[in-house]
Amino acid sequence: MEKRLFWERESVQKQVDSGAKKMTSEEIREKRRADRKQFKLDRAAAIAKVAAEAETIFETEGRVVVPALFGPEIPSGATWKPKTAESELALEQESGSPENAKSKGEDEGEGEEEEEPLEDMEHLQLTLPEAFFLAWNFDCLTILDPETDEPLSLPEIWITFQQIYLAPPIPTLPTPELQLDNPFLIHYAVYHHYRSLGWVVKNGLKFCVDYLLYKRGPVFTHAEFAIVVCPVYEDPQDQEVSITNLQNASPFTWSWLSTINRANSQVMKTLILTYVTIPARSRLSREMLNTPACFAHYSVREVIVRRFIPARMRD
Structure with a gap:
């Protein structure tokens, strides 16, 4: 489970305001950076x-x-210690400036105000593949109908998630029939494939890819692999008559591939092109799409793309 950063940050801030000594992980990181910067300044001054x-x-x-x-007069990483708030406060009290005395008197004169309860501004947001995976495989997620506020059954969830990608631009028009190249089917096939192999799959929009693969999760480690989903039609004629516009279904340019590969290589991620083969309409009826059993006719293949970096690969 990922950390609730907002809730943790705001809770700690309330404790800090009330006098408690606690810092968030972000504040600890910034303090370490400030300490390193101050150490360099103190060493240069010495x-x-x-x-x-x-x-x-x-x-x-x-x-x-x-x-x-080097020497006792030159601070080192082992001997240098950052100035704490207590030491700075002691120096201010020794200086005896009237401004400090005035602020101290104002603080003592202020009464204690009643704290307002902290409102939780965070919420869990799932993608369609994540939601269906939890509902289908673990039965730990209940999805409600926004109109009736009643729980949806698993077949209803399955059909609804496919129809979301087929919704017509004009609400009065009828919804098209289910398609073999529905984007939900393509992306869920990839998501389920890697989840079944033990990977933690997260959205890769930050790095211009479809998915990121983690060994344990974003809290513990960085993602090692970046996934780009590439649909492939078993029958090329199906793509010509298709009503869906699948991303990366057509051959992409070399400049695009080089850009994505370079961007992910800079952050130590291996790019993987995951090809999902869409079964031909001639051998599979659309009635198969009424149940997840249709995934038996889809196949997933991976191709690893690595960028040669002379500075790193000499050994």
């Missing part, structure tokens, strides 16, 4: 100070002193 002292000794005493880059 080296400059030692160099200035060596220059002063040369001008006053005539002795040549080589500025040390």
Whole structure:
């Protein structure tokens, strides 16, 4: 289960406002970056100070002193410690500035306000393949009819998900018959294929692909593979008379493939072209589409595309 980032962030922020010491993972990351930046600044300042002292000794005493880059006066990763809020507060109190005293008095004069309950702004959003996989294979998801608010049966979900992609542009027009090249069937075949092999499948829109494959999930590791779904018609004449416009059904350009492959290679992902063979209409009737048994006539094949990177592949 993925982390609920919004809920965690807002809950921790409320605790911080009330005086509790807790940070979110994002705040910890930003603090580490700020500490590394401050360490570099402190080290550079210490080296400059030692160099200035060596220059002063040369001008006053005539002795040549080589500025040390290491030593007790030069902070290192093992000895340097970031300034904490307590130490900064102690320095402000020692300075005794009237502004600090004024703000302290204002804080003490303020009364405690009643906290408003935190509203959960997050919600789980599933794609159609994810929803049907949970409803069909695990029976752990209930899908309601938006008009009647009644649960849909599995056959109704199956037909409804296919009709979503066949909805006519004008509501008054009748819905076309079920098609063998329905985009829901194509993408669910790929989703079910990799889920059955133990992969965690997520949407790959961020990297311009259809799916991303994780070993354990986005919370634990980065995706290792990027999937591009490529439908292939068993009978080429079916594509000519098809009423659906499948993406990547026609041969894509070399420049497009090179761009996608390069973009995913830069983030250490292997590009996989997953070809889904659509059965011919001549040997399979549309009545088979009334049940998921039609998937027995679809096939999935993978082709790995790797980009040669001379700087990484010399060994």
